[in-house]
Amino acid sequence: MGDQSRTTLLSPPRRWQRCLLLLCLLLSVPAWSADILLTAAEDGAGVQAFVQALALQRPDDHVTFTPLTGLPAPSQLPASTRLILLDLPSLDWRLQDAQGPWTLVLRISRLQARQRLGQGVPAKISLLWSDPPLERQLRLIATILPQARRIGVLYGADSEFLLRELRQYAAPRGLEIVPQRWDDTNDSRPLLHLFRNSDVLLGLDDPQLYNPKTAKNLLLSSYARQLPLVGPNAGFVKAGSLASTYSDQTNWLAVLDRLLDHPPAGWPRTLYPEHFKVMGNPQVARSLGIEQVDEANVAARLAEGEKRP
Incomplete structure (x- = not known):
C-alpha cells in the first residue's frame, strides 16, 4: 500500500515533466519553412x-x-x-x-x-x-566635399531619365546638377566642357559611359583638372575614382533575410538595400589634395541621416 501511494504521489510531477518536454520540443520546431x-x-x-x-x-x-x-x-x-x-x-x-x-x-x-x-x-x-541610390551618392559628396556645389553628370541616351531625379534630390541641398551628354566616348570635348563648369563629377551606373575602355580617359582627365570623380560603383573606386557607397554580399544577405521573413505579397516592388558601406581611394585623395575618406565614419553618418524623417 505504501509503495502504491508513493507511485501515485510521484506520477503527476512525472506527467508534468513529460508535458513540459513535449512543449519545449514543439516550440523548437519552426512554424513553417520556405x-x-x-x-x-x-x-x-x-x-x-x-x-x-x-x-x-x-x-x-x-x-x-x-x-x-x-x-x-x-x-x-x-x-x-x-x-x-x-x-x-x-x-x-x-x-x-x-x-x-x-x-x-x-x-x-x-x-x-x-x-x-x-x-x-x-x-x-x-x-x-x-546601383547606389542617387540621393545617397549626393549626400556622400556633401559629406566628403562640403564646398562642392556644381555636380557634373555625364549621361547618355540610356541614363538620361535619371537627371530629373537627381535635380529633385540636389535642389533642397543647394546643389546644382550640371548635365553633359556624352554620345561618342572617343570624343573628349564633352568631358573637358563639363570639367570646366563643375566642382565634382558624379558617375552614373551607365556601362556605356563607365567601362574599362573609358576609364583611362575619364580618370586621367579628372586628375589633370584636379576634379574628383565620385562613383559610379565600388569597382570604379578601385580603378581610380575618389569614393562611392556600395552594398556587399553581407548587406544583401541582411536584406534577403528580412524580406524572406515576411509573406511575399508584402514585398516592395523596388528596394535599395538599407545596409551599405563606403569605399574610398586613399591614393586618389592624396593626388587631388583631398583629405582621405574615413570609410566607417562617413558610412555611419550617412546611415544616421537616412534614419531621420
Missing part, C-alpha cells in the same frame, strides 16, 4: 558562395540553387516557391511567364530594369537595385 530557389545562367564560385551563405543564414528553410537550363517554365514551379534571380538572363526567363511564383531580382540596376521593363514592374516581381 522553399527558396535561386537560379542564374551560370553556376560559378561566387554564386555558390552566396547560396551557401543564405542557406547558413536560414537553416529552417530549404535553400537550393538550380542553373537556369535545369528549370521548367516559371508557371510549372510550385506557387509556394520563393524565387531569387541572380542575373539578367534569369530575369528574361521569368518575364516570359506571368504565372510564375513570387520573385526577388538581385543585381539589377535602374538602367537595366528600364531597358527590359520600361517604367513598370510586373506583378509578383520585386527588384533589388544594385
Whole structure:
C-alpha cells in the first residue's frame, strides 16, 4: 500500500515533466519553412558562395540553387516557391511567364530594369537595385566635399531619365546638377566642357559611359583638372575614382533575410538595400589634395541621416 501511494504521489510531477518536454520540443520546431530557389545562367564560385551563405543564414528553410537550363517554365514551379534571380538572363526567363511564383531580382540596376521593363514592374516581381541610390551618392559628396556645389553628370541616351531625379534630390541641398551628354566616348570635348563648369563629377551606373575602355580617359582627365570623380560603383573606386557607397554580399544577405521573413505579397516592388558601406581611394585623395575618406565614419553618418524623417 505504501509503495502504491508513493507511485501515485510521484506520477503527476512525472506527467508534468513529460508535458513540459513535449512543449519545449514543439516550440523548437519552426512554424513553417520556405522553399527558396535561386537560379542564374551560370553556376560559378561566387554564386555558390552566396547560396551557401543564405542557406547558413536560414537553416529552417530549404535553400537550393538550380542553373537556369535545369528549370521548367516559371508557371510549372510550385506557387509556394520563393524565387531569387541572380542575373539578367534569369530575369528574361521569368518575364516570359506571368504565372510564375513570387520573385526577388538581385543585381539589377535602374538602367537595366528600364531597358527590359520600361517604367513598370510586373506583378509578383520585386527588384533589388544594385546601383547606389542617387540621393545617397549626393549626400556622400556633401559629406566628403562640403564646398562642392556644381555636380557634373555625364549621361547618355540610356541614363538620361535619371537627371530629373537627381535635380529633385540636389535642389533642397543647394546643389546644382550640371548635365553633359556624352554620345561618342572617343570624343573628349564633352568631358573637358563639363570639367570646366563643375566642382565634382558624379558617375552614373551607365556601362556605356563607365567601362574599362573609358576609364583611362575619364580618370586621367579628372586628375589633370584636379576634379574628383565620385562613383559610379565600388569597382570604379578601385580603378581610380575618389569614393562611392556600395552594398556587399553581407548587406544583401541582411536584406534577403528580412524580406524572406515576411509573406511575399508584402514585398516592395523596388528596394535599395538599407545596409551599405563606403569605399574610398586613399591614393586618389592624396593626388587631388583631398583629405582621405574615413570609410566607417562617413558610412555611419550617412546611415544616421537616412534614419531621420
